[in-house]
Amino acid sequence: MLIFTKKDLRFYALMIVMLLISIVTPISLNTNKIEETTSNAIDTTCILIDAGHGEPDGGAVSVDGVKESDLNLQIANKLKDELALKGYQVMMTREDENNISGLNDDSTIRSIKSQDINNRVNLANSCGADFMISIHMNKYEDPKYFGWQTFYSKNSEQGKRLAECIQSGIKETTGIDNKREALKIEGIKIIDKTTIPAVIVECGFLSNSDECVKLQDENYQTQLVEGIICGVELFLKRGRSLFLNF
Numbered sequence: 001m002l003i004f005t006k007k008d009l010r011f012y013a014l015m016i017v018m019l020l021i022s023i024v025t026p027i028s029l030n031t032n033k034i035e036e037t038t039s040n041a042i043d044t045t046c047i048l049i050d051a052g053h054g055e056p057d058g059g060a061v062s063v064d065g066v067k068e069s070d071l072n073l074q075i076a077n078k079l080k081d082e083l084a085l086k087g088y089q090v091m092m093t094r095e096d097e098n099n100i101s102g103l104n105d106d107s108t109i110r111s112i113k114s115q116d117i118n119n120r121v122n123l124a125n126s127c128g129a130d131f132m133i134s135i136h137m138n139k140y141e142d143p144k145y146f147g148w149q150t151f152y153s154k155n156s157e158q159g160k161r162l163a164e165c166i167q168s169g170i171k172e173t174t175g176i177d178n179k180r181e182a183l184k185i186e187g188i189k190i191i192d193k194t195t196i197p198a199v200i201v202e203c204g205f206l207s208n209s210d211e212c213v214k215l216q217d218e219n220y221q222t223q224l225v226e227g228i229i230c231g232v233e234l235f236l237k238r239g240r241s242l243f244l245n246f
Contacts, residue, residue: 045236046089048129050120050190051076052136052200054099057113060139062206068137071215073097075203076135078225086229091127093120117189124194131162131197133228134190137215138202146208147178148224151191151200154184158197158239165235166201170227174220201228 051072053059059068073094080090094100100123101107101115124132138149150167152159163182171178182199185191191198203224204211214220 044089046091046127046129047083047232048091048093048124048127048132048196049076049080049083050093050124050132050134052134054094054116055097056105057099057109057116060137060206062139062212063209064212066206066212066216068139068206069097071137071203071206072135075221075224078221079133079135079228082225082229083232091129093123120190121193124190124196124198129196131158132194132199133162133166133232134198134200136200136202138205139207140205141207143205143207143209146205146211147176147180148204149180149202150182151185151188151202152182153191153194153198154186155192156197159191159199160184161239162197162231162235163199165238166199166228166231169229169231169234170201170224173227173230174223 051069053069053072055069057069059072061067073096076092077095080092083090099112099116100119101112102119103112103115107115138145148167148170150163152163160182167180167182185200188200191200204215206212206215
């Protein structure tokens with residue numbers, strides 16, 4: 001049988017306390033490193049937001065004259081502001097109602113569109129952004145169709161992941177049971193020719209009268225923006241490993 005004096009018990013109690021301190025302290029420091037590294041990951045992420053079309057190219061137009069280009073810019077600006085508030089670096093392809101072709105009004109619409117797209121692609125490939133989100137509206141001859149849908153290049157695995165995350169993110173924030181899935185496309189220069197991951201977010205159908213009204217609503221636009229951001233953050237969470245020096 002072992003017999004301990006009061007002095008022995010005090011000694012062992014002190015040793016246990018010191019052992020606990022040595023274990024807990026590194027964990028606390030490591031938690032701080034994780035939080036700091038996560039914050040830095042947000043601070044260094046640069047996102048290019050592309051508001052599709054721009055005068056004199058209004059894009060799709062609803063039966064009552066609502067222009068796609070106007071809605072694209074409204075949602076893109078909201079997205080820019082919210083991302084910036086979260087600490088992301090944000091750039092825009094256009095910040096007013098005009099296209100970025102650089103051509104004068106005497107040029108044909110076809111040439112303006114072509115140069116406009118070329119300039120957007122060149123900007124995406126040279127600006128240093130990590131990825132691009134291009135905001136658009138859909139339109140179809142049958143007015144029954146509705147709902148957002150994301151698109152990505154068949155040659156971009158990261159683009160696919162980003163599109164899938166945004167597709168599900170908007171579903172979460174709007175609460176709408178949209179059966180559409182992120183879809184790969186080709187033959188679209190803004191997607192095919194960019195060297196960074198790029199996705200198109202078709203926010204809804206201007207050809208559907210009910211959805212056209214919603215797309216003009218501030219609250220619904222905010223829900224769409226929140227869904228896109230939800231998707232962006234899910235994409236970054238899944239796609240980035242944090243290498244910490246403990």
